[in-house]
Amino acid sequence: MFCYQCEQTYRSGDAVGCATQRGNCGKDTTTADLQDLLVHAAKGLAQYAKRARALGAPDREADAFILHALFTTLTNVNFNAARFVGLLQEAARLRDAARARYEAAARAAGQEPETLANAAATWQPAPDQNGLLRQAAGVGVDAGIDSVGADVTGLRSLLLYGIKGVCAYAHHAHVLGQDREDVFAGIERALDFLAQDPADVPALLDEALALGTLNLSVMEMLDAANTGAFGAQQPTAVRVRPIQGKAILVSGHDLGDLAALLEQTRDSGIQVYTHGEMLPAHAYPKLKAYPHLAGNYGGAWQDQQLDFANFPGPILMTSNCIIEPLPAYRQRIFTTGPVGWPGVRHLESHQFAPLIQAAKALPGFKADEPGKTITVGFGRHAVLGVAGAVIEAVKSGAIRHFFLVGGCDGAAPGRDYYSDFATQAPRDTVVLTLGCTKYRFNQHDFGDIGGIPRLLDIGQCNDAYSAIRIATALAEAFECGVNELPLSLVVSWFEQKAAAVLLTLLALGIRNIRLGPTLPAFLTPNLVQVLVERFGLKPIGEAHADIREALRLEAA
Structure with a gap:
């Protein structure tokens, strides 16, 4: 077992990653290894599905399976080893069907089918769990690190974890009946790329940013699925x-x-x-x-x-x-x-x-508890519906700055930073939030600015598209780029959905994002330096100091 895909990853000196009998998430080594093997199997399936799609023979069953299978491997999703044995058998069946579909389509097009000889394309499941675990030994996320080094392994991991996040968001949309062929194609292409064991750092970075662009489409699709099924959010x-x-x-x-x-x-x-x-x-x-x-x-x-x-x-x-x-x-x-x-x-x-x-x-609640409410529902439709008032408040100086304080919460030390940041934000600033980090401060009384609430809860982490649309609409209104807005992003990350959203923000060219409470363990010092130089990515510091710096940079 070796895993470092989430923020609660074990860290002690130079030792990084959960590599014992039990990860910090509670995942045992059997489940962790079977999940690694399922990722390997998904790569093989994606390779044939990609080639069949290119010949006009997409496989919708394979597409849906990849979304679901990779979703099960996210942090804190599925800990049942028996379920993974069944998923591995299904992955092999679908891979063989996709190969037959591809070969038939190639021959129908007058082409000789390509022979795929890499390990993921040729893998066959062992007949029992012990055999599967032996197969998993060579396909973990750190496989080949001795030959390619930690930087390449870290970039491969960033891409893989981004793919997992994309698949999770796409699965949410899929179960509501929303699919897009370009999304399936993009996921298959990214998995096919990883199956080739890429070692070129620039190519890996480019692929990660391409995945970020794909995730924007996925989040747009999920937004359409949610609003199409249930209506636009209302305060x-x-x-x-x-x-x-x-x-x-x-x-x-x-x-x-x-x-x-x-x-x-x-x-x-x-x-x-x-x-x-x-x-x-x-x-x-x-x-x-x-x-x-x-x-x-x-x-x-x-x-x-x-x-x-x-x-x-x-x-x-x-x-x-x-x-x-x-x-x-x-x-x-x-x-x-x-x-x-x-x-x-x-x-x-x-x-x-x-x-x-x-x-x-079961008994249920015996009596009513004293009433208390909080307000949610400031998705893009609600906020953009009062955009005129927001723009005027900015122009008049009533609103000096916007802080997006959101993302995934967790139990690790250092997350009080986000409640400190939100509650210490000056009274002439607005706090946008999404994801479960908001629970650290969403019962605080922020008040309002001319009737505009100072705390605007945009929704789930799944609603990141709303935040992006709000930012781009404000940029259009002020005829500037998003990076020129009086807006600072302060992001709390935990798992692989957050990795996908981060790649989207970077692909959009958004700079100076503060990320915490720790930087991902799979980002080596060299990779962090690249992200700092290219995108201005910053670790969080002290809340009051980070607020002052954001406002000082805006004034400059």
Whole structure:
């Protein structure tokens, strides 16, 4: 086992990466190694799917599988080794079918099919788990580091983790019925590139930026999927204290799962609460129209063990962010989609009857708690709808600066920086936020500037496209580039979706991003220096000092 894909990676002196029997995320070495092998298998599948597509024979089943398979390998998604054995068998079946599809298309076009001899294209699954683990030994993320060096390995990792993030976002859109051929083609091309074991640093950097551009299209597609299914976000006050009655808690990111559950619990007397990154669901008109979408419970994903233990009903974990379920709630947590944990009941295809039965059997909340609300729903439609007032406030000097303070939260030390930064931002500045970092400060009273709230919650990390659209619209209004706006990006990263978003920001040419609480372990000092010189990427410092520097640079 060797893994350094997330911010909680083990670090001690020169030793970097989780390489013991258990990663800091709770992933054991068996699961970690099977995930590495699944990535290897996906590369082989993508190579043939790419070539079949080029000949007019795309394979939609292979496309969807790649999205789902790579999503399962993200941090805090699937810890069930048995599920990966099945995924590996499926990957081999689909790879063989894609090869046959490609060869038939080539011959139909009068071409001799290309013979792919690399390890990913020719891999055949071992008959049992022990055999698969032996195969995994040579395909980890650090494979070949002795020959190509840490810089090349780090860039390969950056590209791979970006691909994982792209696949996760694309999967969210896919389950809502939104797909784009250029997205499937771009993912296949990136995996095919990695399968060739590239060692050219400039080529790897170019490919990473191309992936960032692809991710912009993916986030646009996901935005269209969410707004098309549920309407454009609207500013909405969300109750953050429970009310009396039976209850279900939904965590993760998947709005489609929440919508299906709301429909199945209509008129049942069961209240449905959101948790973590599901909070923005309350801003979508078609979701908040359900009166039993009762509010939000708890905080960010890393608080779930306490939140879930105290919740008096069952929990549904969708998409990513699961951590080891405690005995206090292990028998009442369910997973769905790409999520998995050994011994936890998994529900397929929105078959939520066992979850609903559990809610009816469990006590629920005994009484209403005192009411308290926070406001969400400042996606691009809401913010751009009042763009005129925002622009005038900037021109008049009422709004001096915008700070985007957002991204993934986590339990590692140093993340108080983000709450300090947001709450210390001067009264004539506006704080935009998205992702679960906002839980560190979203109950703080920021007030407003001429009726414009000083805290604008744009939504999930999945809503990064909204933030980009807001920034580009303001730049157009002021006839300048995004880098010339009175705007600073202060980003908290944790996992591979964040890697994809970072690549998008870099591909757009956005400079001087502050990233923390630590820089990714797969970025070597040499690679960090390249990003500093080329994009002005900066590690976070002290909140008050970083605020002063941002305002000083603007004044200059």
